Amino acid sequence: MLAIQFDHFGGPEVLRPVELASPVPGPGELLLTVEAAGVNFADTHQTDGSYLGADALPHVPGSEVVGRTPDGRRVLARVSHGYAEQVTAKESAVLEIPEDLEAAHALALMVQGLTAWHLLRSAARLRRGESVVVHSAAGGVGSLAVQLAREFGAGRVLAQATGPAKERLALELGADAVITYPLAEKADVVLDAVGGELFDQALDSLASFGRLVTYGNSARAGFTAVDPARLGRLNASVVGFWLRPTLAAPDAVSGPLKELFALVAEGRLAPVTGGSYPLADARQAHEDLLARRTTGKLILTP
Template identity: 75%
Template sequence: MLAIQFDRFGGPEVLTPVDVPVPVPGPGETLVTVEAAGVNFADTLQVDGSYLSPGLLPHVPGGEVVGRTGDGRRVLAKVTRGYAERVVARESALVVIPEELDAGRALALLTQGLTAWHLLRSAARLRPGESVVVHSAAGGVGSLAVQLAREFGAGRVLAEASTPEKERLALELGADGVARYPLDPRADVILDAAGGELFDRALGSLADYGRLVTYGNASRGVFAPLDPARLSRLNAAVVGFWLRPALARPGGLREPLEELIALTLGGRLRPVTGVEYPLAEARTAHTDLLGRRTTGKVVLRP
């Protein structure tokens, strides 16, 4: 079967289509024929060596798929080695989804949707009426966080994005305006995956008891040392977030995901789907993602 593999760390150029054996499920696992695989920024970190040790090479990246089990269930699943025509998934990691939920929207709800949900609910602990700023607001996580902030009762939602076109998309999704630093008034909650200079500017625009939630460093910028005295003067907090331990907690995966699916099917949440690439063109998908040329969910189709 076709899979995408890399045997050395690097950029998108190390991704190579290969023919590998069909995986064999173990106890508590099932084989899934892949309809579509999701592409996430974290996949690029696997490829460049940020997430993996050399001892795990060669490796097939990818952490999420929509597909069908041998008994006919259409499922959304967290997996490993997802860039392939068939994957093995734990039964406990499968969520049955309806036929009317297309693969792109379903995949947008898994890693990105659950990240947005937990950023607001678990990390920021958003309270009704608070103001929220979402960085990278047209991306996979950001576009959902803009909508969920409104759904969860935010009083004001501002969007930050890299281009006027992306700003317009965030406004269409429900943002009240575009964030320009320094903010006036200051924000209660700021969600940041860009890091670098943008993180520092955001920190200076937190309201009293505000929370800046950091969940990435897409800019690959250097963070300035964080002086605790500065946080004291701001009367604010910096909160770190990583999705994997959040999903491992009781109620961290299935219940939020079912809520996201219900909101989507009910027309209250609009996952933004982006470009679809053939599985064999995963290298191009990564190149476009790293170049910030994509909007919404990026999908590979076997």
Template identity: 70%
Template sequence: MRAIQVDRFGGPEVLTLRQVPEPVPGPGQSLITVEAAGVNFADAVQTDGSYEGGEPPPYVPGREVVGRTRDGRRVAALTRGGYAELALADDARMIDVPDDLPAGQALALLMQGLTAWHLLRTAARLLPGESVVVHSAAGGVGSLAVQLAREFGAAWVGAAVSTAAKRDLVLSLGADAVVGYPLDRPADVILDAVGGRLFDEALDSLAVSGRLVTYGNASRAGFTPVDPARLGRLGAGVVGFWLRPVLARPGGYAEPLRELLSLTLRGRLRPVTGAEYPLAEARRAHEDLLARRTTGKVILRP
């Protein structure tokens, strides 16, 4: 079968289309004919070797797919080796999706949808009536977090974006305003995947008892030391978040995913679909993602 393989760590240039053996399902696994594979920032970080817990080369990247099982079910699933024509998934990590749900929307609900859900529910523990600021709000996680914050009862949602087109998008998704720092008013919850200077500015913009949730370092600027005395003066907190261990907890995967799917099918949640690339152009997909030229869910089509 055709698949993208990483033979050595590096940038997007190490993504190479190859013929590789078909995967063989083991107990409790299913083989999926891939309709579309999701592209995530974490894929790019794993490719360059800086992702904690990543696989050593050679490997096939890709953690999520939509496709059909051998018995004809259309499913969305977390997997390993999704950048391929065929992928394996644990049966416990699959969910049936309707035939009329676009593949990009279904994929957006997996790693990015579950991340947005857990950022607000598990990490920030958002309370009704609180205010939320979302960094990178036009991206896959951010665009869903803006909508879910409103769905979960936030009284005000601010969005940080980098272009005018992205501004229009986040306002159409329900953000009350596009914001920059310093904020006009302190925020109860700030979601940050950028790090660096933006993290530091966000920390100074928290309300009393506010929570700054950090779940990435897209700026690659290094980690900002946080002085506990500073947190004490602010009366605020910093919460670190990583999706993988959260999904392993009871109730961490299937239940929130079903809620996300239900909200989408009822029209209350609109996953933003972005660019689609042929499997052979995985390198270009990563280049565009890293250059912040994309919005919403980016996918590969085998």
């Protein structure tokens, strides 16, 4: 079968198509024929070594797929090596989905949708009427977070995005305004996956008892030191968030996913789909993602 693999760390150039033997499912696992694999920013961290050690090489990245079970069911699944024509998945990590649901929409709700849900509900603990700033508001997580913040009762939703097209998209998704720093008004919650200078600007823009939730470092900036005395002066907090350990908590997946699928079915949540690339072009997908040429959910199709 065709798969995408890397045997040393680096940028998108280390991703290469290879022929591998089909995986063999173990106890409690299913073999899935992949219809589409999701591309996430976390995949670029796997590729450059931010998430993996050398003992994991060679490695096939990818954490989510839409695929078919041997008995013909169409499913959404969390996996470990999704950039391939066939994958194995734990039966407990498989969710049957409708035939008419676009693969990109389903995949958008898995990693990005669960991330956005938990950022607002679990990490920020958003309260009705609070203001929310979403960085990278046209991206996979950001585009859903803008909509969910409104759905969860935010008083104002403010978007940060790069470029006029992405700013327009954020407004179309329900943001009240596009912002640049310094803010004209303090924010109760800021969701940041960029880091670096933007993180620092956001921290100074928090209202009393505000929360800055950091869940990524797309700027690839160095370590940002947070002085406790500074937090005391601001009367604010910094909350770290990583989806992977969050998913191990009871009902961290099924409940939120059920709510997300219901919101889509009711027309109250619209996943934004970006590019669709042939599986063999995974390198190009990573290049476009890192260069910020994309919006919404990217997928690879075998």
